[in-house]
Amino acid sequence: MATRIIHLPKYSRLSCLVKPLTISARTFATATASTNPPQFTTLSVDDRTGIATLTLNRPPANALNALFMGEIQRSITDLEKENCRGLILTSSSQRIFSAGLDLKECYKADVASLEGLWCALQNLWRTLFSTPLITVALINGHAIAGGCMLAVSSEYRIMLPNFKIGVNETMVGLAVPSWLMDTYINIMPSRRIAEWDLTSSRIYSSESALKAGLVDELASSKEEALQKSAAFIDSFSKRTLMARAITKQQFRAEILRNFEQNRQHDLDIYLSTMQKPSMQEFLGEYLQSLDAKK
């Protein structure tokens, strides 16, 4: 299980682009660092197509803590080095893609832990948003806040029915960071709708997300969604990959520049917000409300 990403064929050596994902797919887990075994992700790469599937596996909610986010980020970076062609991001859970930041780790945490969490979130977003890989979020469960961030940072979103997706920060009294706002605007058909959504903490159903343009397709099963994800990646021919990647990065460059200029400010806002007694009190109540559902 604990295998590093090695022996991945260079995409340039692949002779055939359009092949179904299966037969020669190898499954292995991603390492969190060169010496540490992975804990929360599994990566499978199809040798023939050059398509990787990264599966989030941190039960029960794929809540994003620093270690988990570091693993995801390193997987993407490793795949880039191996000239992998496309990445499908999905969840091992049958009902939660990701519930966003691990709120339990935000509660009564010391400053160093809060800082570690936020920097890991910033780094993960930056890596996913800027990667030259063709990225698809296969949203097979609820995707809230940071979970939605993973989806909107990807290039294409395919969602299974009857789940929820959206960014709920203002509902809990928090401003949406400008880089997340820009990422959301980048994919929504209308800036006006994006502003409405983020200011009102709108959470969509899968079906309404499709109508609004927040997701691109629905699929009735994970298998169908995998096929559609592979089809999206395959729709870009080998010939266009380099030009495509540069064009994608040009589209995203200004958002990335703004982020770099405000990175420290963004961290400072998060730290000061999370350390407020009123926020910690609210967070405690919020966590209790999640538990009270049982």
Ligand SMILES: CCCCCCCCCCCCC/C=C/C(=O)SCCNC(=O)CCNC(=O)[C@H](O)C(C)(C)COP(=O)(O)OP(=O)(O)OC[C@H]1O[C@@H](n2cnc3c(N)ncnc32)[C@H](O)[C@@H]1OP(=O)(O)O
């Ligand atoms: C008070 C909020 C503070 C926010 C702090 C952020 C400050 C920065 C602002 C700007 C940030 C932008 C970047 C992103 C930020 C975030 O991601 S904040 C996280 C916001 N996420 C949520 O509000 C989601 C909360 N969860 C849910 O709504 C539901 O759990 C669900 C995802 C819709 C799933 O519902 P359901 O299938 O009914 O499962 P549950 O029973 O509710 O949950 C299962 C278990 O998972 C635990 N859990 C759920 N969410 C989280 C979480 N975010 N962190 C940690 N743990 C979580 C839940 O407690 C259950 O646990 P068990 O009781 O152990 O089973």
